[in-house]
Amino acid sequence: MEREIFEAEHDQFREIVKEFLARKITPHHAQWEKDGIVPRETFRAAAKQGVIGFQVPPEFGGGGVRDFRLNAVVTEEFAAAAASGPGFVLHNDVIAPYLLNLADDGQRARWLSGFASGEEIWAIGMTEPGTGSDLAGIRTSARKDGDHWVVTGAKTFISNGINADRVIVVARTDPSPDAGHKAFSLLIVERGMDGFTRGRNLDKIGLKAQDTAELHFYEVRVPAANLLGEENRGFYHLMHNLPEERMSIAIGSIAGARAVFDRTLEYTKSRTAFGQPVASFQHSRFVLAEMDTELDIAQVFLDRCLAALVKGELTAVQAAKAKWWTSELQQRVVTACLQLHGGYGYMTEYPVGRAFTDARIQTIYGGTTEIMKEIVGRDLGV
Known part of the structure; x- marks a missing residue:
């Protein structure tokens, strides 16, 4: 069936994505499935080709185009090629909206260039060992201590979890029992912060090339400047x-x-x-x-x-x-x-x-x- 949702520029972009897949992804994917992870340089190569980061404003190195039809093209072509390894869909479709919609000017200056260039890989930590789809049951906590948040808890099934340089962590910042959905905030935990450790690269029945990890936080001191969006509005x-x-x-x-x-x-x-x-x-x-x-x-x-x-x-x-x-x-x-x-x-x-x-x-x-x-x-x- 002829689809009317796409226009000429989307068709042109599709050819770029197909070429990138044929040259940079498909020949290596079988090895990545054996390794259980994709090399970090794959993200940088994708950014150079414009396959990721195209939503980011040009002043931060992106294409400045926010059109979800471009996201759809990437998703469709990677799905059609069974290229499940690179977490590009997570990068484009999940992480990018949080950064573009919620980051303040200082955060945009710190984070968007690395995101757009593929130099920094991101993940988001929602699911916990005991919560699954019940986001309201999240137990990872963060308490205010001066100009820091102190984060303690665990996340699991985190895509890009091994490769990630920064993780958007959903944490309970209001411990009061009647806080309800107003109890949570989004905090950016970064590679190298004391108390932030990764568990094993989880052995899944499918998506073998996609690194999926357990993340652990023990008294991780996160600067208050790493609060993404509004406090207690994370949910x-x-x-x-x-x-x-x-x-x-x-x-x-x-x-x-x-x-x-x-x-x-x-x-x-x-x-x-x-x-x-x-x-x-x-x-x-x-x-x-x-x-x-x-x-x-x-x-x-x-x-x-x-x-x-x-x-x-x-x-x-x-x-x-x-x-x-x-x-x-x-x-x-x-x-x-x-x-x-x-x-x-x-x-x-x-x-x-x-x-x-x-x-x-x-x-x-x-x-x-x-x-x-x-x-x-x-x-x-x-």
Whole structure:
């Protein structure tokens, strides 16, 4: 289907991203999956190509273009190429809005140049060992001590956690029991601060090239100047940015599923069983037809949501619908595609096998499917 959401400049940018992937990412990705991490210079190379940091104002070395359709292009092409290693989507779609929307002039001067150039890698610490999707249950604490905050606690499942130079840490800054959602602030913890340590690079079933870590904070003294946004407004800052993050996951879900479908279609046309192509069996045709139709329909809704986001009109409910439906659809598609590959689908040398494990996290991070349904249900007044 022809998509109307993109314009000529987005198509040109897509070619740049594809070229960068072919030259700098795809040839090395298998080794990165074995290593469990991407070399830091990959971020610098991406910045030079304009693949990351394009939202940052030109005075800080960025492209000065805030158009989420560019983010979508990067997300789609990396998902289509199964290039899950570099945390560029986290860099562009999650971290950048916090810095551009919340940083004061002094913070922008300190942080944006390194962010735009890829010299500094960022992460965000929300999830804790005992909280999962329950952000209101965060226990990492920060107490004021003169011109510093003293941070103690732990975070887990942190993407870019090993490579990160700076981490946006969600901490409880108001310990009073009735503080509710007004108890949290965002603090920037930096590499080398005393008491800030990293655990192991977590061994996941998928996204093997993406470093994902446990982070520990013991009496870490964070300068008051590293408070991002307003004190005790951290939860509201998170809620403001989460719809955009969920759209990013939805975009990657459909792009990844479509790429797996396209490869599977070609495979079933060439693979024979009982003297005829697998695709020629009626059941196979029906399965392929169902997937193609569902992906097309989902893409239309997703592009509508993307258009709303670009206009500043996307709601949290629309983002929740997009996130849960597309990520669940991706699960169904990769499972069906693996089945159509037969035994070969179970082999990691085939992209569908890696897609099967890589995709499994999509219904979990950024808010589980159950949380997304809760958001939609509450909006219905039930």
